[in-house]
Amino acid sequence: MPCPALVLCVLCGLLILYGCGSVASVRCIENPPNPYNRFSPEYLGEPPPTKLEVFEETATKNVITKAFASDWEGGWRYTVNCYRGCIHGCTYCFARQYHEYLGYGAGTDFETKIVVKPNAPHLLREELKKCRDRMPHLDFSFATDPYLPLEASFELTRKCLEVCAEFRVPVGVITKSPLVTRDIDILKRLKVTVFFSLPFLTKEKSNPFEPFTPVPEARFRAMKTLSDEGIATGIGVAPIIPGYNEPDIPGLLEMAKESGAARAFMSMLHIDTDSIEEYFVQRMHERLPDTRVVKIVNTIKRERGGTLRHRSYKERSTGRTEQWEVTKKLFDFHIARLGFNVRSRSAEIEPGPGPASSSEAMQQRLF
């Protein structure tokens, strides 16, 4: 791996591990103004091309994050993220806002300035020594994909899973990457469910919103590989983008069933900040015909009562129209028909996001 420079960033205190000038440019810098910064750069003419930058976060003291979820058992969930930012670059990703807390942008910065926590496995071990008894399970996801491409080299998720196996902590993983199959040996030692995020049936439908992720077909293949090895798998039909991917629901669930998944949830698109809204809409205009964009925007606005953003946390992952009720019924009908989320004795003691009697219960647990 190239390592041309080690530079301490005086602004954020992060150690720049690789200044990869040789990495191919993939797009131009495009970030909505960061509300936490006093100034935002404006470029005269074409913005410069992006390049991949990897930062090492050495000051991290904790790697387990505790977050409140009103309908989670006990109200709390615990997550582990070994990275910040995500090369997969899904335009709808709610984790984009977390990059703004670091002083970066929620647009291409989120996709190309990746923060790595090399101490994560060590910190996880130290934390579990103190709190294992109070840890019902750990979720690997929510701020980044635990199997983003850098994981192939850094192996931080793998090492953290090894720690979980050592401490016998139940685990949930949510990913879009077949790289997870590399860790079959460890996953087999864990109480785990691996969810694949799969909101679109074809690469043509996925590409405008998930430009740098493995194609849906590759995710289904990985799901089957894990299922064939006896590892519990599930599908996250998330996000549903109103007016765009509702028709994919039956096909996605059928493909997941054929690939061995036993659990499923869905969730409506939620746009949490103005920055994410701006970037999401801008990328749609670049990648979809205008008529399609207008249809999507108007349909989302109907679900949100006139805006693209939800008004309360309660509304975050669900719509408010009859059309959304129809979508939920469509999902629930097919999960019942295909036998997803059937509660069994083994499922009751299974870790991670528990099986839900309805789509909403499951989606709220995860997002």
Ligand code: SF4
């Ligand atoms: S793979 Fe997940 S974390 Fe990464 S950009 Fe997409 S939604 Fe966000």
